[in-house]
Amino acid sequence: MLIRRRLIAALLFGWEPLRFAGEALSVMPTLADRGWTAVAELLAHALVAAFTAAAGLTLWHGAPDSTRLATAAISLSFARAAQSLYWTVLPTNTVPGDQFLILGTALLIAAAAITTLHVARSTST
Secondary structure (H helix, E strand, O other), X not given: OHHHHXXXXXXXXXXXXXXXXXXXXXXXXXXXXXXXXXXXXXXXXXXXHHHHHHHHHHHHHOOOOHHHHHHHHHHHHHHHHHHHHHOOOOOOOOOOOOHHHHHHHHHHHHHHHHHHXXXXXXXXX
């Protein structure tokens, strides 16, 4: 189970921050034209990326309550995905009509990760 926890920790530490970096690089040149709502959305995505990276580090090192922090980070990452698919002012490359499929896949991945974390925690204690 330690390998699974480390895999989830690595994904938390890497995936969301890298996704945010790509988003920020593509949006920064036109941020002034998009207005304050785009700035607020980008800042919210930055906070989610920072939180998931911190959760990934605590999970990797096995800190107390790291499972709770990782669960919250996974939930925030899923909420960010839903927001980016349906209520965004930032540009996306999502094909119209694919939002439901992408969100369903994100939900399955989030549920599997949270389940794996909690099963690993209950078997290790």
